[in-house]
Amino acid sequence: MKASAFDYARATSVAHALELLTAHGERAKVLAGGQSLLPAMNLRLMAPEFIVDIGELAELRGVTVKGDVLTIGALTRHADLLKSPEIAAHAPLLRDAVAHVAHPAIRNRGTIGGSLAQADPASELPACMLALDATIIARGPRGERRIAADEFFAGIYETALAPQELLIAVELPVQPKDSTHYFHEFARRHGDYAIVGLAAQALVRDGRFADLRLGFFAVGDRPLLARSAGELIDVAVTPAVLAEASSALDEELSPLEDQQATPAMRRHLAKVLLMRCVSSLLSRPDLCTGVSA
């Protein structure tokens, strides 16, 4: 279990990293925290000819708040997100989600940019980006691009990033003080990739949703911002309304089969999650009884 031989360069600046990517393009892979790339290389599932190590680019690491925008550098590690007071104050959904990302050893190395660029459909952070209405900042030979989260994820391990582009940061709108959130995933063991998960951000006023963004993950080839959330906004949520939203959700899902679950099971679990999420956000335990498929 040794990686194939590869060439390696440690980038000394973002500009340098972009030069290397321009030169080596499709042959190259960016090494950030290495928590997905290195196992894949050691298993020889991937054999990139060139590794661009951006690990030393301190300029890409850290969380800042300016006005109502929260900016997270691409190299900010999961462990940093977990500890950051800015995240806790302005995007607590992300803090809750990161606690489900693998295990401490992996969270100490893994980065938010790495996770988003990897675009594993079963991972937590891409769905959070949808729920939080994030903008992904990429820089390439032709300058900087701002990509809306719901346009960034293109399929299993596929994103809108070009081979010559580097993910630099994500920007999140600071969540209003009365905003609430919900995060849960079903995984066989804590830290495993989810069978189905949900990252939700909501505004609840007078017992109704003024806004509701539902970011499902592991329900298809990419994270899903559920349109069916619309059925729950500005209405008095009754079991009947919820049931309708649930069947609308069903139509949006295109779950895959793997060793943990059939598509039918994923559909079922996504609906259980919707029910539990709505019940929790509205503090309405009555909505959670009698879940059925």
Place this chain on the structure above:
Amino acid sequence: MTSTSANPETLSALDRPNSYIGKTVPRPNLDRLMQGRGLYVSDIELPRMVHVVFVRSPHAHAKIIGIDASAAKQMPGVIAIVSGGELAAVITPWVGVLSHLKGMKSAPQNAIAIDRVCWQGEAVAAVVANSRAQGEDAAELVSVDYQELDAVTDMRTALDPTTAVIHASLGDNLAFERNHDAGTVDQALAESDEVIEAEFIFGRHTGVTLEPRAVVADWNAAEARLTIYQGSQAPHMVQNIAALHLGLKESQVRVVCKDVGGSFGIKVHIYADEMAAYALSKLLRRPVKFVADRVESFNTDIHARDHRCKGKIGVKRDGTITAFEIDDLTGIGPYSMYPRTSAIEANQVVNLVGGPYVTRNYRARARVVFQNKNVMCQYRAVGHPIACSVTEGLVDLAAMKIGMDPIEIRRRNLIADDAYPCASPSGLRFEQLSHHAALAKLVRMMDYDALRAEQSALRARNIHRGIGIASFIEVTNPSAAFYGVGGAKISSQDGVAVRLDAQGSVICQTSITEQGQGSESLTAQIVGSVLGVSMDRVRVILGDTDNTPYGGGTWASRGAGIGGEAALQATKVLRKNILDVAAAILQSTAGELDIVNNVVVTVVDGAPRIELSELARIVYFRPDTLPPGIQPELMATRHFVPREYPFAFTNGVQASWLDVDIDTGFVKLLKHWVVEDCGTIINPQLVDEQIRGGVVQGLGAALFEKCVYDERGQLTNANMADYLVPMSGEMPDIDVGHVVSPTLESELGAKGAGEAGTAGAAAAVTNAVNDALKPFGAIITEIPLTPQIILTALGRI
């Protein structure tokens, strides 16, 4: 802990002052391991050492048409590329059968496949290179031309006439069949008020040792001697087999087992790739290292379980169990493992089903079939989890049917604690078990009635919890009845040599081995206690065929019971010899003297007479001052094997308390209890942790672990992301209690404790899940109990 001494007025060697027996003392090897100063096979670097990487078959069953290694041979660092045919010049094939398993058959297996591969992962060629990485690079360029053959993958159809026969010379795919019929089963079932049937399905899983299998083989052509460094549980067995197949005398083979990172039965077998490493060293006349990587481990470490067992139980309305009947089927891969065979697990299932219960009516059939999957063999608690899950599952189904509490039906049917010695319906002889004492203790520990009340209260709130109980028996301290009688050169006796060194410390050489269970500690505790020296003065040497007495090693829960007794007896002799010398020096008699805290003292008043260090100085450097005719022997050796009983059976009972989320099918383990009876407890912490570790392995089987094969015989989850081992986060607290019924076969009285945890854990969990699902009428008899299976049983998906 409840303990009764058979003869309280006589103090045994174990009850001496300052005894370490029954005390939790730190393991002597702890600092070394905790400071990273252990020596595992991977750590061993020898001059001129090379690494072997195996090219492995991507097909489950295929003919090898040709191997082209020309491009690979040009790669940097490559020393040699060797095919199975070429290696056959130095090593002979083997057949994994035992003569006491009547009718058992298997085909000759080669170190590297010749002409044909029989499972995905079987080695086809060896690439020997200066480094593992160079070897892997070159291995990618070895081009093998295969012609795919029909793969036999489903054990249920392996014996069908339309299914391909894997080894034509055997005539069919049946490796072994055993039938057993005791009592009057048909009559008993006919007279039962209820007869319940179920099919129990067990997933294939494996041991997943932290340290993979590893070997460094060093053929010294000048000495004509092969040194094998290997993480094995049975060094003398490896010595015998390596010598046999390499055409050497046993005296030409030395096997050294330094630290071993977990074994669980995985490392007690002879693997083809390890044999290939020995042979390559002989062929290339230099040290060869093989360290399995994780993918290789999944594809080649023995798998276990993979049974489908139909069971039947008869019960009367008063709870009397009238009969058990089973029909077990298991698939073992294309070859029976060598030399212990792959039939032992099914054989154990037949032996153990119904074992805790009174009924004499028992019929069983077990069939063991070949298939084109990785080899299967004995893994921790061989056969026990199958037998226990089938038995205890049937007992619970019977209780459910007649509306009786699971504890009550067991109370009415478990063999009475005063009924021993007696025998099981399969003919196993029990010396002394304690099912009822164990069950009573378990009920107290878990506060059974309160738990039932809590369960009932929570059900009203749509929270569904279950209680599962599983009584079990456990095979430990095996005599020659296990393997020796079948012709395998696997020793069932063990030996220990103890000697006093020139400064009054003790060196102890034992033939049992250490893989983390505490062999070194228990040996030092026994030697220190019996001799009267402090443990820090006892140095234990194990795992080296040149430097230990001959013996079986550590497996089948035999280390403490057999190796421990040998240590006790050897130390008693040394003690007597020391006291004889002391008596001569002190002009006293041996009977008036004792050794306490490293000093020879007077028995009556404990007055110190001579330090052991001073005695040793006189013996070794001034023997001229001793009276004439005294020849001190400060070294003693004793061997031990149980002779009265083929196995020292132990018993116990487990309970699980868990929560089933009926919307998601997820199971949350809340608490687990074990009460077991391993006889004399040498180190309570080691026993308890061994029980807990065993339970965790059983819980892994119950909920998580499964080698998933597709219909073409491809293992599809050979990595740590997809093969789910139990992790601490999902594990419940495990409370352990003991009942102590020492075996009278040895002075030590210790039985084994290694299998108990694994034996009953899955049965307790399955019973608890079914208990939780009772209001929904769902019954599941398949493990692992995945959310998919539970949701399906509940009709939710």
